[in-house]
Amino acid sequence: MHFLDYFARRARAGKVILIGTLPIIPYPENLRDPRFWNDESATMEPNTKRITFKNIEVLEKYMERQSLLYDGVARRIIFSEQGFDTPKTDDGEMIQAAAYCYAYKKIESMPGIDAFILHRHVDHRHEGGLLLGLRRWDTAKTKKRIYECFRLADTPEWEGAFQFALPIIGLEDWD
Numbered sequence: 001m002h003f004l005d006y007f008a009r010r011a012r013a014g015k016v017i018l019i020g021t022l023p024i025i026p027y028p029e030n031l032r033d034p035r036f037w038n039d040e041s042a043t044m045e046p047n048t049k050r051i052t053f054k055n056i057e058v059l060e061k062y063m064e065r066q067s068l069l070y071d072g073v074a075r076r077i078i079f080s081e082q083g084f085d086t087p088k089t090d091d092g093e094m095i096q097a098a099a100y101c102y103a104y105k106k107i108e109s110m111p112g113i114d115a116f117i118l119h120r121h122v123d124h125r126h127e128g129g130l131l132l133g134l135r136r137w138d139t140a141k142t143k144k145r146i147y148e149c150f151r152l153a154d155t156p157e158w159e160g161a162f163q164f165a166l167p168i169i170g171l172e173d174w175d
Helices: 002-012 053-062 092-108 145-152 158-162 165-169
Strands: 021-024 076-082 113-118
Touching: 053 092, 092 113, 092 145, 092 158, 092 165, 145 158
Parallel strands: 021 076, 076 113
Antiparallel strands: none
8 A cells, every 4th residue: 555655646746647547466465375365464454565355445445545536536446467376276276266256246346446357368387387267278278167157257147156156265145
């Protein structure tokens, strides 16, 4: 949040170009563990050290501060690159997909969010071992569990596709 305050001061002083949208990439604190709901450094305090999907509400609220407004209005937020690794465990694909489902449901009702751009439709074999895709990088480009969640996220079938994620996350329902 310190950077946002710094940026706002520089913008008011005419030192940077003013923009009406804040692009952010709120990856989990551990890139190899998509379970952002366990992130310890992402707190619900306005002075949090990190923004992840665990505390993304803090960012939206923070952007409403008078000193950060753009033409009197809170800047819009876009997730310009976001992904969740597939842990190399038997339940890795389920955990990756559950992270996507939870992130999607969290931001769906947030009016300040304009875009959620998923990074990697296919795993990249040279991306530092991260497996962020909807499909594997092998020659068959096999669909992973997250594929159906992504495909059905904004349809009437979303609830059936997302239901498996609730016990993984530790929730009883999406409310």
